[in-house]
Amino acid sequence: MSTAVSPLAPPDVPEMPVIAGVRLATAAAGIRYKGRTDVLLALMDKGTTVAGVFTKSKCPSAPVEWCRAKLKGAGSSKKGSARALVVNSGNANAFTGKTGKASTALTAQIASKAVGCSTSDVFLASTGVIGEPLDATKFDGVLAQLAETATPDLWMDAAKAIMTTDTFPKVATATVKLGKAKVTINGMAKGAGMIMPDMATMLSFIFTDAPLSAGVLQSLLKAGVEDTFNALTIDGDTSTSDTLLAFATGAAAANGAPKISRASDPRLKAFTKAFQQILANLSEQVARDGEGARKLVEVVVEGATTKPSARKIAMSIANSPLVKTAIAGEDANWGRVVMAVGKAGEPANRDKLSISFNGIRVAKSGARDPSYDEKEVSEAMKAPKVQIKVALGLGKAKDRVLTCDLTKEYVAINGDYRS
Amino acid sequence: MSTAVSPLAPPDVPEMPVIAGVRLATAAAGIRYKGRTDVLLALMDKGTTVAGVFTKSKCPSAPVEWCRAKLKGAGSSKKGSARALVVNSGNANAFTGKTGKASTALTAQIASKAVGCSTSDVFLASTGVIGEPLDATKFDGVLAQLAETATPDLWMDAAKAIMTTDTFPKVATATVKLGKAKVTINGMAKGAGMIMPDMATMLSFIFTDAPLSAGVLQSLLKAGVEDTFNALTIDGDTSTSDTLLAFATGAAAANGAPKISRASDPRLKAFTKAFQQILANLSEQVARDGEGARKLVEVVVEGATTKPSARKIAMSIANSPLVKTAIAGEDANWGRVVMAVGKAGEPANRDKLSISFNGIRVAKSGARDPSYDEKEVSEAMKAPKVQIKVALGLGKAKDRVLTCDLTKEYVAINGDYRS
Numbered sequence: 001m002s003t004a005v006s007p008l009a010p011p012d013v014p015e016m017p018v019i020a021g022v023r024l025a026t027a028a029a030g031i032r033y034k035g036r037t038d039v040l041l042a043l044m045d046k047g048t049t050v051a052g053v054f055t056k057s058k059c060p061s062a063p064v065e066w067c068r069a070k071l072k073g074a075g076s077s078k079k080g081s082a083r084a085l086v087v088n089s090g091n092a093n094a095f096t097g098k099t100g101k102a103s104t105a106l107t108a109q110i111a112s113k114a115v116g117c118s119t120s121d122v123f124l125a126s127t128g129v130i131g132e133p134l135d136a137t138k139f140d141g142v143l144a145q146l147a148e149t150a151t152p153d154l155w156m157d158a159a160k161a162i163m164t165t166d167t168f169p170k171v172a173t174a175t176v177k178l179g180k181a182k183v184t185i186n187g188m189a190k191g192a193g194m195i196m197p198d199m200a201t202m203l204s205f206i207f208t209d210a211p212l213s214a215g216v217l218q219s220l221l222k223a224g225v226e227d228t229f230n231a232l233t234i235d236g237d238t239s240t241s242d243t244l245l246a247f248a249t250g251a252a253a254a255n256g257a258p259k260i261s262r263a264s265d266p267r268l269k270a271f272t273k274a275f276q277q278i279l280a281n282l283s284e285q286v287a288r289d290g291e292g293a294r295k296l297v298e299v300v301v302e303g304a305t306t307k308p309s310a311r312k313i314a315m316s317i318a319n320s321p322l323v324k325t326a327i328a329g330e331d332a333n334w335g336r337v338v339m340a341v342g343k344a345g346e347p348a349n350r351d352k353l354s355i356s357f358n359g360i361r362v363a364k365s366g367a368r369d370p371s372y373d374e375k376e377v378s379e380a381m382k383a384p385k386v387q388i389k390v391a392l393g394l395g396k397a398k399d400r401v402l403t404c405d406l407t408k409e410y411v412a413i414n415g416d417y418r419s
Numbered sequence: 420m421s422t423a424v425s426p427l428a429p430p431d432v433p434e435m436p437v438i439a440g441v442r443l444a445t446a447a448a449g450i451r452y453k454g455r456t457d458v459l460l461a462l463m464d465k466g467t468t469v470a471g472v473f474t475k476s477k478c479p480s481a482p483v484e485w486c487r488a489k490l491k492g493a494g495s496s497k498k499g500s501a502r503a504l505v506v507n508s509g510n511a512n513a514f515t516g517k518t519g520k521a522s523t524a525l526t527a528q529i530a531s532k533a534v535g536c537s538t539s540d541v542f543l544a545s546t547g548v549i550g551e552p553l554d555a556t557k558f559d560g561v562l563a564q565l566a567e568t569a570t571p572d573l574w575m576d577a578a579k580a581i582m583t584t585d586t587f588p589k590v591a592t593a594t595v596k597l598g599k600a601k602v603t604i605n606g607m608a609k610g611a612g613m614i615m616p617d618m619a620t621m622l623s624f625i626f627t628d629a630p631l632s633a634g635v636l637q638s639l640l641k642a643g644v645e646d647t648f649n650a651l652t653i654d655g656d657t658s659t660s661d662t663l664l665a666f667a668t669g670a671a672a673a674n675g676a677p678k679i680s681r682a683s684d685p686r687l688k689a690f691t692k693a694f695q696q697i698l699a700n701l702s703e704q705v706a707r708d709g710e711g712a713r714k715l716v717e718v719v720v721e722g723a724t725t726k727p728s729a730r731k732i733a734m735s736i737a738n739s740p741l742v743k744t745a746i747a748g749e750d751a752n753w754g755r756v757v758m759a760v761g762k763a764g765e766p767a768n769r770d771k772l773s774i775s776f777n778g779i780r781v782a783k784s785g786a787r788d789p790s791y792d793e794k795e796v797s798e799a800m801k802a803p804k805v806q807i808k809v810a811l812g813l814g815k816a817k818d819r820v821l822t823c824d825l826t827k828e829y830v831a832i833n834g835d836y837r838s
Contacts, residue, residue, distance in 0.1 A: 056764070058761045058763070059758070059761030059767060059772070094754065094757070095772075095785060096787075097784060130754025131782065133787070237741045239758065240758055321654040321656060321825075322654065322656045325830050326834070336656075338514040338659065340656070341477070341478055342474075342479070343476055345475070347477075348477045367516030367517075407830060408827040411747065411827045415826075
């Protein structure tokens with residue numbers, strides 16, 4: 001694990017307010033790491049709704065399968081309700097066969113006893129090494145103690161307990177009007193490698209006291225991830241464990257917040273915007289903590305025939321090792337950007353392409369921009385954030401993807417993570 | 420440019436025989452590099468046939484477009500004939516707009532004068548930096564001198580003149596019976612980065628004295644690349660310039676070799692096998708010279724539902740930065756292999772997966788193989804060649820892909836290639 005904090009970490013960490021109906025506790029259960037917390041228990045009051053989106057991996061982790069089954073409700077009346085979230089770091093409980101399934105069942109059982117709820121109201125997430133059995137008996141005793149000591153104000157501790165190769169905890173918060181009442185949204189995320197979310201990235205949890213039905217929450221999540229967590233890549237590697245869960249306690253109803261049961265409800269407008277900003281904020285923080293990252297990279301593709309086409313080209317650029325190493329070397333190597341546009345397989349006309357780095361156009365109409373000044377662009381490449389903009393000149397569709405550069409530190413971090 | 424030869428370079432370099440009807444010459448034209456050759460001229464006798472396969476990039480280089488047009492014959496009777504091949508390193512003449520097109524035309528004109536042939540019999544390939552105009556006037560005088568001094572025995576010099584970040588020249592040769600006559604096949608290749616051939620990789624040229632029609636040559640190439648150059652990836656980045664050309668002078672007809680004009684001709688059997696071995700040999704050499712490579716990696720996927728499905732999963736593993744960095748760290752991290760299988764999006768059943776490293780099974784039936792010995796596998800990972808075998812347990816289809824590990828040197832090489 002890297003110990004130095006990413007130079008791209010946000011300078012300001014927000015004060016995280018409490019969310020009525022949510023209590024948190026963390027512990028060091030010794031799952032893998034020594035001398036740090038590795039278990040988070042979040043307790044939610046009765047009436048809390050839940051929604052989730054997960055990895056599209058064909059080999060998902062056991063906790064992902066557990067959560068999916070609970071959200072589907074498995075025929076139960078509990079569909080969409082939640083009372084507890086248990087997250088551990090250090091072991092992903094992925095590719096652990098029947099042991100993995102048994103381990104999720106045992107964890108949920110221990111949690112349900114500790115909290116006093118049904119196992120179907122327990123949600124689970126694990127992150128860390130893949131393929132090692134997770135010994136769920138380590139939660140025995142620990143979760144009961146956490147349930148007793150949980151308090152509403154432990155947000156930073158919670159965000160720290162779920163870290164793996166992250167170099168800083170990732171949190172975001174917003175307070176917004178729902179009807180005439182104030183409601184609050186808190187979010188946290190972890191993730192630094194194995195990130196090319198064909199969905200959410202690694203682990204992220206959102207909590208609010210707004211009274212939203214599970215269906216509304218699910219709609220908000222699904223719409224919200226499209227241009228945030230789904231438009232993010234560190235290394236093109238999709239985790240087996242990507243999990244994004246949102247919980248709504250509904251506690252703000254006591255202050256007059258209206259109960260929302262339709263996603264199209266006009267009163268939801270400000271909330272939707274704030275919710276999306278939280279997702280955008282957290283996903284950008286994940287890019288800022290990309291393993292070994294020294295530059296935040298924003299890839300903008302415009303003039304595409306369709307938005308999915310723009311997304312595919314942007315992802316091709318964002319995942320190109322040659323583009324990413326060039327950025328690490330502060331080299332405005334637009335030839336490699338052309339290469340990445342060309343290999344995407346999407347409509348592109350070489351002779352209409354224009355490319356800019358941090359607002360300086362280096363190529364236009366399929367050739368070097370004769371007016372560009374190498375010195376000026378070299379200077380611009382030294383900034384901690386680099387925007388690559390590609391204008392395809394074909395249509396009006398546009399998209400944007402966030403990533404980071406590829407440095408020797410990425411190789412160092414991943415060359416001996418397991419051992 | 421890296422100067423140390425890759426530790427994976429083949430220990431033995433073959434003696435390259437002459438190919439009747441082919442003469443070679445190289446020069447230092449100062450296109451980009453100092454103190455080394457950067458131009459190759461290959462002269463072929465009248466009656467030489469030609470075939471080619473090229474990058475699938477949507478933004479191909481000017482020389483690729485030139486060769487494609489010549490192979491299509493553009494309505495001319497010259498279709499499939501060749502007299503000269505001009506290759507330069509240092510500048511790819513890609514993304515150079517109208518200047519690039521003019522540059523290919525001028526180069527071909529200079530070559531046609533020097534050789535005394537039609538411009539439609541001139542084939543061109545360029546490799547090196549993208550987006551810089553290629554000054555074709557540098558060939559003026561140079562090509563005329565090369566045409567005068569060309570000799571049949573310069574194969575190693577030729578292979579050196581086309582190198583960019585390669586650390587060793589790549590050649591292969593075979594002698595085989597066609598009918599009752601001996602015929603010879605010589606091949607050379609260059610390529611070390613920007614390699615994920617959705618076709619051939621970077622530049623490779625095959626020469627033979629066998630009397631083959633252009634159609635037969637094209638069939639041999641198309642069939643031959645599928646499991647060789649197309650089953651190779653260094654970094655997942657497809658070049659704008661990938662070019663594989665084959666030339667058959669037909670000179671062996673004088674020794675009694677039969678003229679072959681149908682790909683299904685049974686007399687072609689031994690030749691076809693030798694031709695494919697040359698392609699396999701050259702493409703493996705490219706993997707062995709992957710930028711910064713310290714390990715040759717063979718990914719075998721078996722038990723798949725179809726061969727294309729096996730290919731897609733093998734490529735997903737071979738292109739995963741996390742798998743590649745794990746190999747660099749000599750870590751048998753099969754969890755990352757599971758991740759890469761899962762993200763491929765192809766049929767896979769987690770609980771049927773088995774994974775081996777260099778013949779040692781580390782996972783079976785979707786979980787850690789209880790019998791595997793960490794020490795034994797750690798020892799095996801120290802070998803310069805690592806085979807990752809994934810058994811999906813679904814069907815009978817199988818495929819194989821070659822790649823290399825991802826090291827800090829890759830990042831170093833590509834972090835300041837252009838500047």
